[in-house]
Amino acid sequence: MEQTIVTQVPDLAARFPGWVAPDTRPNFQGYLVQVDRLVDFARKLRDELGYDYLNSLTGVDYIAENKMEVVYHASRTAGGLGLVFKVQVPRDNPVVPTLTSIYRGAELQEREAYDLLGIRFAKHPDLRRILTWEGFAGHPLRKDWKEPFFEEDTKPFKSRWPNPEPVVRSEDQNPYSDNIQYPDDFQDPEKWVFEGDEAVYKALRRQHAGESDMETDRMIINLGPQHPSTHGVFRMVALLDGETIVDLKPVVGYLHRNHEKIGERNNWLGNIPFTDRLDYVSSMSNNFGYVLAVEQLMGIKVPERAEYIRVMMAELTRIISHLIATGFLGNDLGVFFTPVLYCLEERELVLDIFEAVSGSRMMCNYYRFGGVARDLPEGTLDKVRLLVNDRLSRKIDDIDRYLTENDIVQIRTQGVGVLTAEQAIATSAGGPVLRASGVPYDIRRAFPYSIYDRLEFDVCTRNHGDCFDRYLVRLDEIRQSLRILQQVLRDIPEGPIMAGKNTYMVKVPAGEAYGRVEGPKGELGFYVVSQGKPNPYRYHVRAPSFINLTSLADMCKGQKVADTVVILGSIDIVLGEVDR
């Protein structure tokens, strides 16, 4: 295979003597950076070496070494290998300088690391909790944190077999009937004053103090959607000047369940069905990213047929996810339910295939380490072929004809929510949001995985970066997915679907891995650290819809209140993934 765009990562230890040192732990990559040099290092990385895109930022609690580590994954949108760098700080006083001045995409991710791990980011513009509630006691991803009704550190729990205890529910074990620990100074829920809202409002006002030269009163309002059938339960706090949005902050976490903590307790295999629940409209892609990360550590080669099946399922998933995005954008525009139902009709047919193959329509749980759970039932390929060749392309044209030329759709979306290419890169936007701004960055091409390097497809881009272009990019991508599917259906070989035996005793060698796929919403990354145990030591999800929200404020600034609904619809968030 000829690699043209992939260049070498320069030897950073030689280039920045004294600042960085290679990470020498076995099976670890990248560089360890001195904490006091981090900001300068990152600036040089971006300005001199072209690493303009921060893919992922997360923390790891190494309790045995009494250290906290922050892990950064950066890459170049122009192409080239990715780079991993880390800083280590003492565990009892973890303070790391913020990188928001260089990569604005770090903003929400640093807040998340602060919230879940207690790492403080010095000079962060708005360091508040983001996923848990304001009164939460402790930082749940720290290894010594335990909830009140605590069973064991890792599964399987001993209380199940061979001498089980009576079936107990955690909610019955706590007087407040939920498994929550309250802070020490928390006295009475009835008398508790909720300060979280005030903090958001204050942060907004502080950041824009003294901007207005006229004596106009700026107003703060809360915007929904607050219903699970829309995009999920989500809140935007907007600072308004008249009807124009000056700034906006997303408030998330209403569906938070600490997926990562659950993941660190599960054994490796048990995480696969949990990844289904992240972005619940594209569960196959989620499985894909996770198994890729673990397979990197295990070093297994997946059989050819399994690779084709995986890509086929991932592309079908992309189609249904984009169909939902398109349909619900219509909903947000007030084209109430006609486009959604047209889109859901096609989705239903794809889900029938998922159901026949994996046993479930939405929570597929189909990928396994080294392959897929079971072979395609007889006749599946014919079904997919008929669907792809005879129906979907026609129906996409139908939706295109129905919506694209529609004057109201055009007026409401063209020029609304513009995100420039520079902003999109700086805020680490991913997927259709990034590509609609004219940046041809697609993980399937930038970091080819599975068999994507031998498939023909275009990375779709549009140049205006507005809501209309994001909608068009999705339609383009559906067409490209159909193109990929045709190639897959043509070339899919017979053969085994699993490397080795499908066993539940998965041995994962110690080390770290970052597996990424181009999910329908953007780069879906899984950062896993193994210590050779049956469960992951660290399991982090780089959730595309969460990080895409970083650019929400940029898109909304200067727009009217009614436009925020459309802008949010055009980003296409799924709260299962945002809140994790």
Place this chain on the structure above:
Amino acid sequence: MNGKGVIRGLGVVLQHFIDTYIVDIQARLAGRKRYYTPEGIAERSNYKARGIFTVQYPEEKLPVPEEFRYIPFLVYEEGPNGEQVQRCTSCGICAKVCPPQCIWITRTSDPVTGRPVPSPAEFIIDVDICMNCGMCAEYCPFDAIKMDHDYEIASYDRHRDNIFDIKKLSKPVSYYAQIRPTNYAREEAARQAEKEAKAAKKAGAAAAD
């Protein structure tokens, strides 16, 4: 920007609307029943479907594919006198592999020696916790736990009704063979082959002696 796009879009909607009638009338003229029959449901949910797409649940139900999975059940063989012989050996693999840990198993022990007997004394699944992932069925080495097709388990009291014990979970092999014929045939063939291989080995060993 003169409203042409809107009108063209409405044309698409109108087309859909008219289609529903045309397809129904065509079906009636051809003598096909499009509603409340399995053929009708199949016609409305295949890749050529036009017109009405929805299914009138619960009067109509979509057929579930063989791999469909919903809540595990325990497979038992019927003994000669109609007694239930559990395939389960209470080895605990399902309880270990279960991602949300919803399976509680008690092993039977011999009343005389106190040694464990390979059969479950109690087998409990909290179906509120179960996430229908099917891992237990996938990794059970004895084909003793399988995923069911019956998805209508709503009840009034979750504390009483949603904890399934061994009585509620047990279903005969014939039921399993009926809902998953292909899987059943494959497993039976594998078991038969194993048995034959074992017999051949035994015969070989006997011949060697």
